[in-house]
Amino acid sequence: MNTTWAPAEQPDSFAFDDESEAEIVNVLKKYPEERKASAVMPLLYVAQRQMGRVTGSAWIPLAAMDDIARRLEMAPIRVYEVASFYTMFNTKPIGRYHLQVCTTTPCWLRGSDAVTEACRKATGIHHFGETSADGLFTLTEVECLGACANAPILQVDDDYYEDMDGPRTEALIADLRAGRKPEAGPTINRMCSAPEGGRKTLLETSASSPDQK
Template sequence: MTIKEIADDNLQPKSFEWTDESQLMIDNTLKQYPVGRQASAVIPLLNIAQRQNSNWLPIKAIELIADTLDMPRIRVLEVATFYTMFNLIPVGKWFLQPCTTTPCWLRGSHEVMSCIKDKLGLFEDYATTSDGQFTLLEVECLGVCANAPVLQINDNVYEDLNYDLTAKLIQNLKNGERPKYGSMSNRQGSMPKDGPTSLISLKKSDGVPAWWAKKKPAAKG
């Protein structure tokens, strides 16, 4: 569970309405739930609202979601404050979420954190650079432990990072470039860093592995 800061009143918009695109997504989402069970769609609607509003949720959006789903506003706020994927204060264009759980820590997540601090001057959760480009949030497991350490930026996860690769990634983002996500060391999938160690002699013949093609058919009983 997280303890989240809510944006000050001067940052809160006076109103929040669904765009036509958001409304269409909401209509399609609600069709997936039985009548009277629309409150179960609270997480999808929080996601839609956050994407509509530059990756954060103002209180007016919380209220609109509650009205849309016919549920108490406090219930919507409870969900929004529980999950780290929802932001209740404005964040930068590039939302940096480094994982520092044990597998990433053992593989050098401290280098990723040090680079973010050195290159961007960000030292604590939800700190944002003065130009509004980058926001930091240290998170728990992102589920890519085999390719640790990893850093999620907006919707994408960058893997196999170290100090220098993180610095290069940040510079690319500063230059307006969005590098291809995945392994930053050009590793394919989750294979060992020195290359595959199994099935390396497997050859295919007409789409069938060679060892299978040579296999004798089972005797008929």
């Protein structure tokens, strides 16, 4: 559960921009009119992405939740419940870059402690849930990200950086601080979740018999 609920200071109003409105139209097409409340999670994402795009801090103000409740004909408390339950929704302002370290067993065994320490060293953040003094980074501990074969994983905003270690984490944060965002994915010599350096099995192709089609 997301235990960091809405901060005291909230914007007075919120309005979806044209880009978000177009996205909302496409989302609502997926649901029957009588089931449109099922779109609450996609619309929360739309609001969060807009805040990140417009303000540099991807979070969901109460005014945005109220707008979503009105559009979906839901009681506002129902939207608040969803937003506060799932940790991927940010209900208070965060840094420009959201550093999310997976610390569950596969990532921990593969060195997530070193990734966490590198994040702290490079940002000046002492504890999970804090934002750096310059406002650029927020550090969060997350549960399994589903990419265990490429552990340890550092998720930055919506992108996975895989096979991380301390030095690679510090280098990534230095790039982000300089306004550069490296390509996401494996950070070692591998494609997707294939072995490092290329595949190790099925290296030979058997010759087909002359009469084989």
